[in-house]
Amino acid sequence: MPDNFDTMGDSPELPSRVPFALIPSDTVALAQVVKGIYVGTGGDVTLRGVGAASDVTYKNLPNASYIGVRASHVRATGTTAADLIGEA
Secondary structure (H helix, E strand, C coil): CCCCCHHHCCCCCCCCCCEEECCCCCCCCCCCCECEEEEEECEEEEEEECCCCCCEEEEEECCCEEECCCEEEECCCCCCCEEEEEEC
16 A cells, blocks of 8 residues: 655654554663543543653543653653554
């Protein structure tokens, strides 16, 4: 199937080229930096942004919400949301 967007390259504003299921971990970094996280089942998401020195928690996210953040880690501790999809 032809990809009509192939010549556009990649940027944070463009749709994800490689979405993947995120598995929160307190010790293991994401397989690749994401440019956003889709939250299927709402709750809290604790993550580390690229270049950040500490974690932050996005609280009380609703079902089917989106976090526009470049993240390197999604932590198991503090994350109660589920069905997370990383967009790379």
